[in-house]
Amino acid sequence: MSDPHPTITRRTLLVGTAVGAGGAALAAPATAAVAGSAGAVGPVAAAGGAPFRKDFPVSSRGAVPGQPDSGPAIRQTIADAAAWTAAAAKNTARVLFAPGTYRVGDDGTPSWYAIELTETARIALVGDRTEILLLDPHKGGIAITRSTRVSVSGITLDYETPPFTQGVIRAVDPDTATFQLELLPGFPSLADRALFGGAGYGTLHDAATGLFKRGVQSTFAVSYPAAPDADGRWTFTVDPAHRGRLADIAVGDGFATGYRGDRNGIALHQSVDTTLEDLVIHAAPGAAVISNNSEATVLRRSTVDVRAGSDRWISTNADGYHHHGGRRGPTVTGNRFARLHDDGMNVYSQLRALDALSAGGTALHLAGGSAEVAVGDTLQIVRSSDGTVRGTATVTAVQGDPRAATPLVVTVASVVPGAAVGDHVFNRSYSASGFTITDNTIEETRGLGVRMKASNGVISGNRLSDLTNWGIWIANDTAYGEGPIGSENLVVTGNVIRRICLDQTLVPWPSSSAAIMLQHFTASYTPGVSRVHRNIAISDNTIEDAPRFGVYLGAATNATAAKTAITVTAANPRSDQPSAHFGLENLKNGLVIRATIADHQSPPRAAVWRGPNLQNTTVLHVPGA
Incomplete structure (x- = not known):
């Protein structure tokens, strides 16, 4: 008998990925009645007769909540959906889960993930009060690789044995x-x-x-x-x-x-227009969500926290949301992250090392790495020892496969003075520009709130509290190879930051330790010499019990801190000197204006600390300044 659910092949998958963002829109999430149709025995035509959308209940392949291992049936259902969307550019599919807990075990392959969508397009995984309980703590949850317009919604992820x-x-x-x-x-x-x-x-x-x-x-x-x-x-x-x-x-x-490694709750790799919403992640071997070289990722209305009553002390082993690369930045909004064993969020791009130069310095021989490069991109060359920016150049030709993470030879339009073997090369055009991080809660977490290296974005309305590290860090991490060096055109507004640097060793370190920190670092986290940031507007933020500084503005041109409300309680730990509500260093066209300060320590902190290299920098209407 012929199988009504044809086996998917690499060829049909590749056909599916040829469809770009212009394909048919994903359908709205399933209703509870559709998602719970456990009696369905095959693909179901969409409600209303939509001719290009099919629903694929996982029950059609035998997945049932509570059974010992629903993994094989879920994987086959996803393969069925992928075959359907690969068959025609207009086709979309929903993989539907009923209410209840699906146990998912090891698939017996070397794969790092229990559930994978590879080279697929226009597929929605739709839960309805659904939990996926992962039985193998050595594997990540869901991997979405080289795929377009995939969504996951209404699903809880947890591990039977915590990782x-x-x-x-x-x-x-x-x-x-x-x-x-x-x-x-x-x-x-x-x-x-x-x-x-x-x-x-x-x-x-x-x-x-x-x-x-x-x-x-x-x-x-x-x-x-x-x-x-x-x-x-x-x-x-x-x-x-x-x-x-x-x-x-x-x-x-x-x-x-x-564990710290490459297994995560949900992992995206080289994928475009992925939407993750209304999820709960109770545990993960690495990050809750990682978006690697992916573009226009959306994470919204989701929660990362320990399961109530589980007696676990941490949720994920790494970040809540970790993003690097891509030409369009992520949108992360309305989420809650708690009990993480690392940062709330980190957005950046990775480097490629400069192995050699030829053609008079216009041909850059780049080591293997994940950063992609295309004609027209702007490359930034950085001295690896101290993070000093040597300059930028425009790409005119690329030899090699930039998506394969293998070495490349890149021709640039002009020589970057001083460029040398061993330098770090970042692609400013492939650094998550245009991000939005709004209305998230990050609390009781080992790490900092938001670690940012991208440009042209907004960080607003977030609530950060009880973090072992700092609040909002706008700075490079040269020691980790994370850049690029310098953010531009950022708005940081309406955030509430309370009780950070619970780790007492981080109250005074680095020297610019702050609730909101704008800085340029060397590999040893001393201040760099470059003014790398430009057009940074920080306003209407509320800070309670900051570490050494409330707001620190450094290494920037055109940076403003306006209408900041700062409270310091009597019990807030003192820090090394200098310590002040505002720290200023290596600024051109800096402005601090209209702050309200309630400092209950004795003696109170200074209002402003002025460091070296200040040009045209003004402080107005700041009590005590």
């Missing part, structure tokens, strides 16, 4: 810089070397509440053996760099550590 572990510290030995950890029931063993490589970092917690421990260094670099001690506990050795804060670790503290 991290946690326990209670039972002994501390200052002489050997070690502590013993008793793992809590239900969490994986450190003997699992796929999850736990023997070294990494972990965080201190209040073992009763699971919250990050206050008033201490939050994060410690550690190493640990492959087997427990005779009593079943695990001995951790604190890295020499952190032994000066060993006294922060006490018997009875909680400690959590997890």
Whole structure:
């Protein structure tokens, strides 16, 4: 008997990806009645008779909530939908899930993800009070690769076994810089070397509440053996760099550590116009959502947090939303991120190293890397040792496949003076320009709120609180190869930032530590010499208990901080000097205007600290200035 659900082939998938953004729009999310049609036995014609849309209930391939493993049936249903959309440019498909929990196991392949959509187009995964419970903590959840106009909505992702572990510290030995950890029931063993490589970092917690421990260094670099001690506990050795804060670790503290790698809750790679909405992610081996070299990604109305009643102390092992590359930036709006083991959001582009120069310096031989390059792009060349921008040049020719992450030879229109082997090369045209980050909540998280290197965007209406690190960081990360160097045309407005730098070692570090920080860094996070930012408007933000500075403006031309409301409570930790409500350094055409300040510390902070290299920089209507 012929199969009514034809097997998808690479050829049909490639046909599907030939359709660009001009294809038929994705249909609206399914109603509960359609999504819950467990009795359907095959593709269902769309309501109203839409001729180019088909619904594919996962039940048509036998997926049922509660069964031991619905993974094979879900994967086959997605393949059915992909074959339909590949057959004609107008076709769209919805893969429908009923209410309930679908258990999804390992597919027996080397794939990093439990569910994959590769080279597909115009497919919506639609849940209705649906949970996907992942059975293998070594794999990510959903991967969307080289696809166009895919959406995922109404689905909760969680892991049966969390991809991290946690326990209670039972002994501390200052002489050997070690502590013993008793793992809590239900969490994986450190003997699992796929999850736990023997070294990494972990965080201190209040073992009763699971919250990050206050008033201490939050994060410690550690190493640990492959087997427990005779009593079943695990001995951790604190890295020499952190032994000066060993006294922060006490018997009875909680400690959590997890996998850091390339498995994430939802991962996008080289995909365009992906929409993720109304999702819940309780755990992930890496980031909750990562968007790699993808464009116009939308993440909205979603939650990343621990499952209520689970006794877990962290949700994801990495960022809430992590984005690099792409010609059109993401839209991240109306989400809530909590209990992350790294930053709330990070938006940037990756570098390619300059391996050689030829043709009098107009031919740049670039090492392999994920940053794509095309004719007409603007490349930025940066001295790797200190982040100094040597200059920019326009691309006139590209040899090699820029999407394959292999080496390229790029011809530019003009020589960049001083360019040298070993420099970092960023593509400013492929750096998530045009992003929107609005109305998100980021709280109780190890890391900072928003880490930004992109341009032409808005950060507004976000609520950031109880973070171990800083609030909004507009600066490069030379040590991690994240750039480009300098943001332009940003609006940062209406954000509320409270109780950040819970990690006491970050109150004074770096020297520009602030609730909102605009800076240029060297590889060692000292201030760089370039004025790399341009046209930055910071206004109407509310800050409570900032670290060294409330707002820091540095390394910029045309930067403004207006109508900032700053409160400092009496108990807010003091920081190294200088410390002030506003810090100014290496600015041209800077302006601080109309601040309200309520400082309850004694003595109060200075209103403004003025550092070197200030040109035409003015402070008006700031109390105490």
